[in-house]
Every structure is written in C-alpha cells, then in structure tokens.
Amino acid sequence: MENILSILVFFPAVAGLLGFVIDKDSAKAYGVTVAAIEFLLSLWLWFSFDTASAGMQFVEMIPLIPDMGISYYVGADGISLFIIIMTTLMTLIGMASMGETKNIKNMIVTLLFLEMTMIGVFVALDAIIFYLFWELSLVPMLYIIGAWGGPLRVYASIKFFLYTFTGSLIMLVGMLFVAYIYHSLTGVWSFAITDWYALVLPVDYQLWLFAAFFIGFAIKVPMFPFHTWIPYAHGQAPTIGSVILAAVLLKMGTYGFVRFSLPMFPDASVMAITPVAVLSLIMIVYTAMIAYAQKDIKQVIAYSSVSHMGIIMLGLFAMNAEGLSGSVFQMLSHGIVSGALFMLVGMIYERRHTKLMSEFGGLASVMPKFAVIFGVMLMASVGLPLTIGFVGEFLVLLGFYQVSPIITIIAGTSIILGAVYMLRVMKFTFFGPLNNEENKKLKDLNRRETWSLIPLVAIVIWLGVYPKPVLEPIDNSVKALLNFMDEKALTKEAKDMIRVAKSSKEVK
C-alpha cells in the first residue's frame, strides 16, 4: 500500500459522509469503529515506515492545477509520522471516552471530517494543499465549540475562527510570494514544498517571508501576544473539543515551523532566535503564573498547555538536534498528556457539572482510580523523570542550553512553576477533608472511562522509560533537516549557529 497516506486522509472523510445515514443510536459505535480502523491504519504506516531513512516516504503526487503549480502532493517523514499516529490515537480515545449525548450523530460526523483535515495538514507537501486542510480544519472545530460548548460558546468559536483565519491569510500571501519567486527564477509554477526547499532566498526576503509565515503559525501555537483566543476556546469547548484542540490543532502551528519556516528561511530563523526565545519565555512564565491564579481546573490545564507550547517553541529554535528532536517529542507528549488531562476534567465535570476547585476536596478517597490516573498525568505534565513529559522537556532544555544558558535557566523554572500550580490542583481537588456532601456520592471511573485512559497511561510510562523507538526516526529526520539548513544558510552567523550545534552532537 504505497498510497496509505491518501487512504489515511480520505478514509475518515468517506466514513463521515456515510455517517449521515447511520442511525442515531449506533452513531457512536460507528465513529469509534472508524477511528479504531484509522488508528490501525496509522500503525500500519509506522510498521511499513523505513525508520532508517530520513527523507519523505510514501510520496504521492497528482497534478491538480498545473497552470498554477498546485498538485495533490503528500508524504511523511519521521517528524510527521508520530504526529499522525498521535492524531489518530487521540481522536479514537477522545471519541471513545466522550460522554456527549446531544446530537451525537452530528458530533461523530464532524469529528471524522476534522480527523481528515488534521491528517491532511500533517501529510501535505504542497503548500496549497497544506493551506486547504489548515483552513478546513477550522470549520468542524467552529461547529464543535459553537454547538456543544458552554454559555459563551458562540463568541468563543467565532473568536477562534477569525483569529486563525486572519493569520493564515497573511501566511497565504507569503506562500504566493514564494511561488512567485520560484516562478521568476525557474520559469515553472510550483507550490511543492520540496521544490521550495531548493530556493536560496536573500536574507531580507527571508525575513519578510518568515514574518508572514510566523503570523499564521504563531496564532495557532498560540505564541504570547496572540494567545488570547485560547482561554475562551478551551473554557467554552466541550471536552472532546478541548482534547482535540490541545492535542492536535495546536501542533499544526509548531509543525508548520518545522515544515516551512526552518528549512525555507534558515538565516531568518537564526536571526529570530532571540525574539522567539523571549516570546516563548514570556509564554512559559507568564501563562504559568496565570495558571496558578485560576479557580477553574480546566483553565489551569488550558494555561499549562500554553505554557508547555512555549517549551516546544523554544526547542524548535535551538537549531540543534537535541532541541529539535526534543521539541518534536514534546509535541507528542504534550498531545497525549494535555489531551488526557482535559478528558479527566471532562469526566469530573460530567459528574458534578462544575470545574471549580473550591467545590472539590478529598476526592482521592471516593474516586481512587480517578485520582491515580490524574496523578500520573499531572506528573507527566510537570515533567517528572520516567514519564513522557520529562524526555521532551529535558532534551529541549539541553538543546537550548547551547544557545543561551540564561534563557534555559529561566525556562527551566517552568518545571518548578508547573509543579506549583499542578500540585495546587492536586491538593485542592484530591486531598484535604471531604467536606462537600455532594462529593461523597461521586462514582469512580466506569469501565469505558478507565479503558480509554489506561492506554494513555501506558504510553506515558512506556515512552518515559524507553523513548528510543519514537525518538530515533525523529532524530534521523531532524538531523537531515539541520544538515540541509546548514548547507542552505547564507550568512556566516547562521551557519555557525547551526554548525556549532551539530558538531557538539557528534562529539558525544
């Protein structure tokens, strides 16, 4: 199956279309089955993936609009492979653990279309196809937040849509400009990213284009000044919406940096290290402080997720293999951990219809299973050794230490700050006296909930102890990317920055 990527993209879409005729009561079973098949397909992708090779695999190319250079062009490398698997896994588990009952059929169909767009973003190798899936992913998310969300859902969903839409239109102009340069140099129209990689752009062009792409990606991540949409989106979204948003949609932004900004504009990227690092630091420290001040458990997790995205951004701009690999690994771990945390909050919300910490206390005695799983995820989120969160965070900090020890030390406080606000949640929710009468009647996790969380706990511990099977393919592709950037870089300082990092890796 050389065309497995196309199958992965279009299988959920076809299933979504067919889902319209499924009976309402069977819709959820249908959705979970489809998502499970999709997950197995993505595992198949992993097994048939040549982990030793760093390049693009399973490449398919069908010209769509040759006059404009647009073609259906997909492929996967070590970086996108695991994000795809994480996407299918989180969709499956999110769907399986979903407690929604209102309009369940519409929800399932929407989720399946959303899955198509998410996988499409991660496999696209043509800028316009990438943009197509990127924009299309807004529509199902708009519907999920807007139809199943909290009281401010309409405001939150429109804010989410318009923010991202505006940013990506600027990015589109950037893409069109790159295509124009490509055409004026080669005489051929092309939006294929692999063709664009061959372009060596002057530094001032790189800076402008970097800025255009930065706006598109940074809003999605969300980087510090552009993050204001996310508290509303998370606050109002239903559980499944938050899970998908935190686990997958935010990764589109960071993935965009890896796929577009770094290899296409290496000099501009090196110049942007300091500003991006400063913004990331603000993101890490400032949102961690906000997280501490929250009364609502879900908001704590939302802000902690933004804070951890800052670590990912920092790693991306470390310009060395440790930082980048750690950053890609952190994308996976952040997806699994924050997805699981949002699910856990959703479960408690379904029982009590409140997310306020003050309403809880002493839950560990009535809900022991819940408390244990929550504890494991919390540790992983903080980045405790032997959990998945540690590997990525450690590598990122190790990588960025070679760039700037001071920034790394400040960023390292995120582990402490994270421990502070997370343990505060733990303390107020699970420990202390069980005062509230209503909490005494709470039921522990049922079978559906337990079994949808146990795989995630297993992954958190497995990859925390032995990350090699995942880290190695990522590392291969990341090294190839860095080599490529090094060759392409024009300015001496960019070359130095990228090369220094590479040699230090070789010494070890």
Added chain:
Amino acid sequence: MLSPINVSLESLNLITLAPMLIAVVGGLIILVLDLLNNKLHKSLYVMLTILVLFIDFGAVLGLNVNERGFFDVMLIDGISIISQLMVIGGSMMFIPLALTSKKFHEYSYPEFFALFLFMIAGFQFMVASDNLILIFVGLETASLSLYTLIALHNRANSYEAAVKYFTMGALAAGFFTMGSAVIYALTGSIELYKVAEVLATRVNETGLMIAIFGSSVLLLVAFAFKISLFPFHTWVPDVYEGASAPLAGYMSVVPKIAAFVVSIRIFGMYLDLGVEWVRWTILILAVITMTLANIMALVQNDVKRMLAYSSISHAGFIMAALALDTTEGNTSIFLYYALFMFTNLGAFTMLWISRHKKRIFDTRYDHPYEKFSGLVQTMPMAAVIMGIFMLSLAGVPPFSVFWGKIYVMQAAVNAGYIWLAIIMGLNSAIAAYYYLKLIVYMFLKDPVQDAETVSYNMSRSLMVIIGFATAATVGAIFYVQPLISYLYYMISASGY
C-alpha cells in the same frame, strides 16, 4: 452628387451578429406565441428561453476568434467570446428559478421572458464591440430591460428599486455619453482602437492631459455606477432588496461581467497609454470599495442586504485585478466571476426558496438572520448547502471562490502589488465574520420557526439548480485547471 456606396455582403461578416439576433428573435417568438394563445403556462416560456439560450450558446462557441464584422463595429475577440458564454451560462442558470411552487406575479407575463432575452442581446452587444456608440446602445438596451424586470416583481419596494436603479442608470448613461463626447473631441473617432492610435501620438501634447483626464474620469464614473464601486455603490443594497432574490443574484454577476469587459477595453487602453493615475484611481477605489462594503455588511440584519454588500466587496476585489493590467489579472476577473457565479446564484436561490408572498416573519425584512436560526435541526441538508455557499464566499478552500481569490492574489503578487494582496487577505478575514454570522445562526442557534417557513417556495427545478450550484462549488478543484487554461488562452489571444 453622392456616389453610391457599395458594400459586399461578405465584408459585413454577418455571422458576428448571429448570437444577438438569435436572442432577439427568440424574444419576438415568445411575444408572438402570447399573441396567438395567451393561456400558456410559464413553464413553456421558461423552457423556450432555455432553448433559445442554448442555440445562442452554440452560436457563440462557433465564432472565430479575432474577427470584425458589420462595418467593423463588431469585435469578436477572446474576451467577447468568454464573456458572452458566461452571460448566457449565468442566464440559463437563472431562468429555471421562475418555476417555483408558489406563483409570483412577474413570471405570469410572457413579456418577462421576452425582455429577459432582449437584455441578454444587449449584454452581448456591449461585450462584442469596441465602438463606444454600440456599447452605449447595448448598455441601454440591457439596462432598460433590467429596470422593467425589477419592477415586474410586484411590490412597493420593487418599484422603489426599479426607479432608483433607473435614475442612477440614467445618470451613469449621461456620464458615459459625456466621456465618449470628450474622447470624440480629442481624437475624432469613437472606435477604441483608432482612439488608442490617435491618443498615443497626442498623449504628450501640452494642455491635452487635462482633457484625457476628464474623459477617463467621466467614463470611470459611468462604470463605477454599473460595477458598484465606492462612492457610486449606494443603490445596490436597496435595489437588491427590492428585486426578487434570483434577480438580485443575477444582477450581482451577469451585468457586472458585461461592465467589466467594457472596462477592460476602455481602461486597459488608458493603462496602455501609460496614464498611471488611472491605475491608481482604480486601485484606491477598489480598495475602499472592498473594505467599506465589508464593514457595511457586518452590521446588516438581513441576509439579502448582507449578500448585496458582499457582492460589492467582491466587485472591488476584482476591480483591483483590472488595474494590474496583466494577462493574469484579466484572466482572474473572468475566473473569479465564473466561480463566484455558481456560489452566489446558489446562495440567492436559497433565499428564494424561503421567500413568502407576504412578510410573515419580520415586518421590515424578507430574510432576517433569525429566519435561518437552527436550520440544521429542521432541514440539515439545506443548512449544510447554505453553509458551504457561505464558506465558499468567505474564501475557505477547497470551495470555488477560494480558487478565484488565490488567483487574483497571485496575479497581484506577480505584478508587484504585495500590499494589495495583503489588503485582499485582510478583507477576506473581515468578510469571514459576516458569512460566519449566518453559519452561526444556522448551526449554533435553536430554531424559532418550522421547516415550512424556510422551504416555502421549494420546487424540483429549484432543487436542480441548487444541486448544480453545490456540485460546482464543491468540485471546483477538478475543473479549475481547464477553466484557467481556456480563459488564459482566449484572453492572451485577444491581446489583453
């Protein structure tokens, strides 16, 4: 004593007139049929009109590119052929909308269909000539028919719309004739190709610049009315509101295509002469038009008025492409309208379905947003289709208008106007808000009416048109390539 003028029939090349004559004769046949038997049902006239348009379409397809005919006043070049095809295609999609399940006043008159065909003949004359007088005749034939068609929709505000449109149109016609007169005074000719030749030799004469300036301003004002550019756009929302929904959708596409073709001919000439400030005037007007109309659309309470403002904004978008004066820019005008036509006509047809004889839902508007709230629960298919039309208009890929937008923006980038592409991008983002507003009402709110209210006017032929528009909107990615290469070929063949 005057010597007799000999004209051979062959030199007239009468075949260039055939498409217009077919439309006119078709209209006359309909009138004669009515004289013979006045009890014929409207479906007969609808089908006859479609058949006439079908022959017309074939006749246009059979024309050779770059021919002149009828004392050289007819000009059949690439853009005149593609614009005629688009005019006829749009009309063929429009006319089946007469077959609603409820009776409407205007369609009970066969004159409606005759006038409709005369109007198409007028548009065809407009685009198939570079003689300013023939353009004027075509423009007025089409406009006068269109005023009447609007007024036939038997409502108080339809008369208001028709009179408003008529007054504005008459004013524009005045500007057009004055502009033509100045051109004639300058060059002694009203044939644009001769005008261009003479102006090219005289353009650097001292004191003449002001006259050239004057002529272009007068013509620009005339076409700004027709294309609805700021500040001459104020009639649009009222006229669209007064006209029936399909006619409003029709007006936002077909007459504008014709007006754009004439604009390409006239202002392309000025741009080729190197009159730079014409380019800047058009660019500034276009940017103001798209931005202002977008902002106005944000505050509308009626979907039809919102769509009216949105069509102004789209027109501004395309007008900017005209100022680029590149083959790509001109291609993008036609590509954009070809793709926009399906989506926009589809969206207006959805309004037509929910149309009532009396305003039973709201005292002021026919189609307030509230009318569509919760549509996904009562009519899921209709809501999804309308949602797709809105997303397409907002420029979300892979729906049709996105491909037009990206082509316009690419043309702007290629011509060196990156700032213009960025403004277009930001405007698309503003526009997304009001299209989303309808989606929010349809998908995220609870219904306040029953399905009957929205599907009141539903009929099979309306469903066919909507299905066709949906297919064209969703499947755009598969036909954009042949469309672009055909349009590009035709436009570059005619030297624009």
